[in-house]
Each structure stands twice: as C-alpha cells, then as structure tokens.
Amino acid sequence: MKLSSMDASPRLLGLVWPFIAVVLAQALVASLSLYTLSAVRAYVGGESQWSKGQKHAIYFLSLYAGTGSEEFFSEYRGAIAVPLADRSARLALEQPEPDTNAARTGFLQGRNHPDDVTGMIWLFQNFRGFSYLDAAIRHWTAADTMILAIQQLGDAMHETLGKGPVSTAEISAWKAEIHRLDHQITPLSKAFSDSLGEGSRFIKMLLTFANLVTAALLILLAVWRTRKLLAQRQAFQLALNAERERAQITLASIGQAVISTGADGRLDYMNAVAERLLACPLSAARGKPIEWLFRLVDKDTSVEDVRLIERLLAGEPRRSSARPQLLQRPDGSVVPVALTGAPLLVSGHVVGAVLAFHDMTREEDYIE
Structure with missing residues (x-):
C-alpha cells in the first residue's frame, strides 16, 4: 500500500522534532546573545557620547567664564544637551509606567544611533536589576547630579554676564567651581564606563557558556537519537532477514x-x-x-x-x-x-x- 505525504509527514516529524527543538533553542540563544551584546555595545557607545558632551561642556563653559563670548556659551549649551538628553531618557524609563517614547526621544537627542535605541530600552527594562548594569546606572545617576550642577552654574553665569561686566574675583570663583565639578564628575564617568565594560565581558562569558551548553545538548541528542535509530534499523534488518529466510524456505518447499x-x-x-x-x-x-x-x-x-x-x-x-x-x-x-x-x-x-x-x-x- 502506498504511503501518502499525509502519512509520511508525521513519521518524519516524529524522527526529527528533537533536533528541530534543540536547533531552535540554539538559534534563540545565539540571537539573544547577539542582541544583548549589541545593546551593551550601544550603551558603551552612548557613554562615549555622554563623556564627550560633558567634557566639551566643561571646556566651553570655562572659556565662556573667561571671555563672556556668546559663541562659547552656545557651544557649551550644545555640548551639555547630550548628557541632559540621556538623563531624560533614563528618567522616562525609571517611571512606574516607563515612557518608551520619551526615552527613545532622549536617546536620539543624546546622539545614539537610531538602530541602537530599541536595544538600549530593552536592556534597561529587562536587566535593570542586574548587578553590573545596576552599578553602571547608579554611577550614571550620580554623574547626572553633577551635570545638573554644571547646568545651574552655566545659567547663573549667563544671567550675571548678561547684566554687565563682572569682577575678576567672581570669574576666578566660577572657574574654580567649574574645576571642582569637573574633578568630581570625571571619576563617576570612568566608573560608569568600567561597570559597562565588566558587564559586557560577564554577559559575553555567560552567553558563550549558554551557547556551549546548547551545542553540547544538541550533540548528546544527536548521539542518542542516532543510536536509537541504528538499534531500530538493526531490529528491522533482523526481522527482514528472518522473513526472507522463511520466504525462501517456503519457496524451496x-x-x-x-x-x-x-x-x-x-x-x-x-x-x-x-x-x-x-x-x-x-x-x-x-x-x-x-x-x-x-x-x-x-x-x-x-x-x-x-x-x-x-x-x-x-x-x-x-x-x-x-x-x-x-x-x-x-x-x-x-x-x-x-x-x-x-x-x-x-x-x-x-x-x-x-x-x-x-x-x-x-x-x-x-x-x-
């Protein structure tokens, strides 16, 4: 009797479904690994933009304090807008009901690549309590306090210089405050970067281990399934040989x-x-x-x-x-x-x- 495709398909699926399941699990783990590492890399790149904006803000604010040039103040405002935008994205995600649209806008204004923003939001929402990422976010939060202090100082300087000339002593006080804020924010920025680096290495090691485990599982399953199929084939062959011998004895008789x-x-x-x-x-x-x-x-x-x-x-x-x-x-x-x-x-x-x-x-x- 001829087997139809409807009859053969369940039998084929019964043979290969364990392999399909493990391969899909392997693909899922690999995809998750790549996506997670891509999100961590995006945060490392975002930290680079954040640090560059913070350093440029300090630099141009110091020049503005010495010259009162609006051009330098404009450069300072453009530079400090980057860490302020990242701060708004973080605050949007830390709300009881995260505002992902506001977070996306903040990350984009923070000069993060548009293709990385979705991964950054996903990583923040799903790994916020993870030790390395939690430490990085705490350093980020502390550094934002310094960023707000720099913004307040810049606004105060701009208001004072807009009223007329200021004394040398006041300018010196501004520069001293700028230097102090820069001295305080630099270690926080480095700690934020170091935490991301440690987290990236740990996640890479963890995901590599997960990929190795799933690969080992696939190998073990292949060996087990192959041995089972060989045993079935041997049993079929023995039954076939016995049937052939009986048929030949019958035909000979x-x-x-x-x-x-x-x-x-x-x-x-x-x-x-x-x-x-x-x-x-x-x-x-x-x-x-x-x-x-x-x-x-x-x-x-x-x-x-x-x-x-x-x-x-x-x-x-x-x-x-x-x-x-x-x-x-x-x-x-x-x-x-x-x-x-x-x-x-x-x-x-x-x-x-x-x-x-x-x-x-x-x-x-x-x-x-």
Whole structure:
C-alpha cells in the first residue's frame, strides 16, 4: 500500500522534532546573545557620547567664564544637551509606567544611533536589576547630579554676564567651581564606563557558556537519537532477514518453479525447482536478463511471447492459460509449462516481477 505525504509527514516529524527543538533553542540563544551584546555595545557607545558632551561642556563653559563670548556659551549649551538628553531618557524609563517614547526621544537627542535605541530600552527594562548594569546606572545617576550642577552654574553665569561686566574675583570663583565639578564628575564617568565594560565581558562569558551548553545538548541528542535509530534499523534488518529466510524456505518447499526479477527485468532469485527446470544454478543466473534464461513459445502457433516481462513490470498480471506453453532453455531443450506471473509491488510501486512455472511434462505424457 502506498504511503501518502499525509502519512509520511508525521513519521518524519516524529524522527526529527528533537533536533528541530534543540536547533531552535540554539538559534534563540545565539540571537539573544547577539542582541544583548549589541545593546551593551550601544550603551558603551552612548557613554562615549555622554563623556564627550560633558567634557566639551566643561571646556566651553570655562572659556565662556573667561571671555563672556556668546559663541562659547552656545557651544557649551550644545555640548551639555547630550548628557541632559540621556538623563531624560533614563528618567522616562525609571517611571512606574516607563515612557518608551520619551526615552527613545532622549536617546536620539543624546546622539545614539537610531538602530541602537530599541536595544538600549530593552536592556534597561529587562536587566535593570542586574548587578553590573545596576552599578553602571547608579554611577550614571550620580554623574547626572553633577551635570545638573554644571547646568545651574552655566545659567547663573549667563544671567550675571548678561547684566554687565563682572569682577575678576567672581570669574576666578566660577572657574574654580567649574574645576571642582569637573574633578568630581570625571571619576563617576570612568566608573560608569568600567561597570559597562565588566558587564559586557560577564554577559559575553555567560552567553558563550549558554551557547556551549546548547551545542553540547544538541550533540548528546544527536548521539542518542542516532543510536536509537541504528538499534531500530538493526531490529528491522533482523526481522527482514528472518522473513526472507522463511520466504525462501517456503519457496524451496513448494513443487512449482518460482523466480523473481528486479525492476530492470534481471533475475534476482529462483528456488531449487526453478534451477532444475531451467537447468541453471542461481549463482550463474543471478543478474542475467530473463530473456537469457528462457523463452516462452506457444505450443500450437510457435509464436514467442517476447513482451512477458515488459507487461509484468508495467503492472499487468499474467494468468495461467489452459493450454501449456513451451519453455525453451539456453541449451535449446524445451519443457511444457503452465505459467503464472504477477508484478511485485512495494508501497504501490512495481519493483520487479514474480513468475511461477508448473512443469506439465507428466500431464503431457498422460495425454499422449
């Protein structure tokens, strides 16, 4: 009986589903690893922009204190806007109901790449309590306090300088305060960067370990599944060999000559009766075309049946006729026989043919 695709698909799925599950798990872990490392890398890049903005703000604010130039103040405002934007993004994510839209706007204004923003928000929301990231955010929060102090100082300086000239002592006090704030914020910025670096290395090690574990699981599953399939195959082979032996014993014990061919029309098997009938041993006949072993000729018309095997392999059975035929052997001798033939089907496909001959010599002698 032919197996349909509907029958074969569940069997195939039953064999391969463990591999599919582990491969999908491996792919999921690998994708999560890449996404997490990409998000951490984005924070490292964002910290670089934050530090650059903070340093430029200190630098231009110091120049503004000494010159009162609006150009320097404008540069200072542009520089400090970067850490202030990152601060607004952090505050939006720390709310009881995180405002991801405000956070996205803040990170974009903080000069983070648009493709990195989604990962940065995801990492903050899902790993906020993770030790390394938590330490980095605490340093970030402390540094933002200094950023606000710098902003307040810059606004106060701008307001004072807008009213007119200021004394040298006041300018010196501003510069001293700028230096103090810079001295306090620099270690916080470094600690923030170091925490991100440690966290990145730890996450990389953790995710590498997870990938190795899933890979080892896949190998173990493949070994287990392969051993199971080999055991099943061995059991099937033993059962098939036993069935073949029983079939050969059965064929050897019956009184008719039985031969079988492959799909190419060459002899594959014949029992002992067929060896005697054809006057040819199986070892010499195996693999030979049927036409080489015998010819069938109608006794009355002397017409040779040249398409016998062709019709059987096409799926057309041959029923025994009441009138015997003459089987002509390779040595030229003939034997009257009654022939029955049928195509050999496996899963609905013709894989060969089976022919059964009954020696009619005794019957013909009786008739004579």
